[in-house]
Amino acid sequence: MTALGFLHPGHAAEDDYPRIEQLLGSDIRLTVVHTDLDEDPRSVEALRAMGSAQRLAAGVEELRLSGAEAVVWASASGSFVHGVQGAHEQVRGLAMAAGLPASSTAFAFAHAVRExxxxxxxxxxxxxxxxxxxxxxxxxxxxxxxxxxxxxxxxxxxxxxxxxxxxxxxxxxxxxxxxxxxxxxxxxxxxxxxxxxxxxxxxxxxxxxAHQVTVWEALRLTDRRVNAPDLGTLFTREPIVQV
Known part of the structure; x- marks a missing residue:
């Protein structure tokens, strides 16, 4: 069993995760914890606040208790708005707070493109x-x-x-x-x-x-490789990217 944890901003389309878990057809469990979301998260300022260290740290204990082996901040915009350096700092802070390998959807896209x-x-x-x-x-x-x-x-x-x-x-x-x-x-x-x-x-x-690459990124962090054609080209490529 591989347990993966995701910090998801607010409530919207997170039901893609159980669908992906089913499509993976393997011994993989996806756990989603929701983070606080401002009422109107569309501005750059609100997106930066959405991925603050405090908001991310608030959800990591629940993920640890779930047995997660890796955690991904499941927001592209809540990461890339900080730029690459800021996004790296965000992920480092998340990894330290969780005590687990960590990444974000923004970096998941960058890695998946290369994959x-x-x-x-x-x-x-x-x-x-x-x-x-x-x-x-x-x-x-x-x-x-x-x-x-x-x-x-x-x-x-x-x-x-x-x-x-x-x-x-x-x-x-x-x-x-x-x-x-x-x-x-x-x-x-x-x-x-x-x-x-x-x-x-x-x-x-x-x-x-977004959800596709986010799950793939969590699998990459745990060195799991899953062939799942229903999840697109990304899940049929080998070998997995090493960074």
């Missing part, structure tokens, strides 16, 4: 253009070329979580670019676990989504 061999990517996010641009800057700092950035506007997590497959696909298509080797959808409020194979078929290229 699938994507040199150039396109980003589609239900974020304002300035926040989506910060994700592009983060990826560029980690060595990935970003050829397109599409921000569909800052909307509430509840609105994002309510999007059906047609709207998720529309976001991915609007973001896609002929030069992109993969499309990235960084919103943890977006339901994507049930759509990964359909998205990749419709776009004819790999698609990386």
């Amino acid at each position: 699938i061999g994507a040199d150039r990517v396109a980003i589609g996010a239900a974020l304002s253009d300035d926040v989506a641009g910060l994700f592009a800057e983060f990826l560029r700092e980690t060595g990935t070329e970003v050829v397109a950035v599409h921000g569909s506007g800052a909307v509430t997590p509840a609105e994002v979580a309510g999007r059906d497959y047609g709207r998720v696909l529309a976001l991915a298509r609007e973001a896609d670019h002929p030069d992109a080797d993969a499309v990235l959808l960084p919103d943890t409020a977006l339901h994507t676990a049930a759509h990964l194979t359909a998205l990749e078929k419709d776009l004819a290229k790999p698609v990386l989504t």
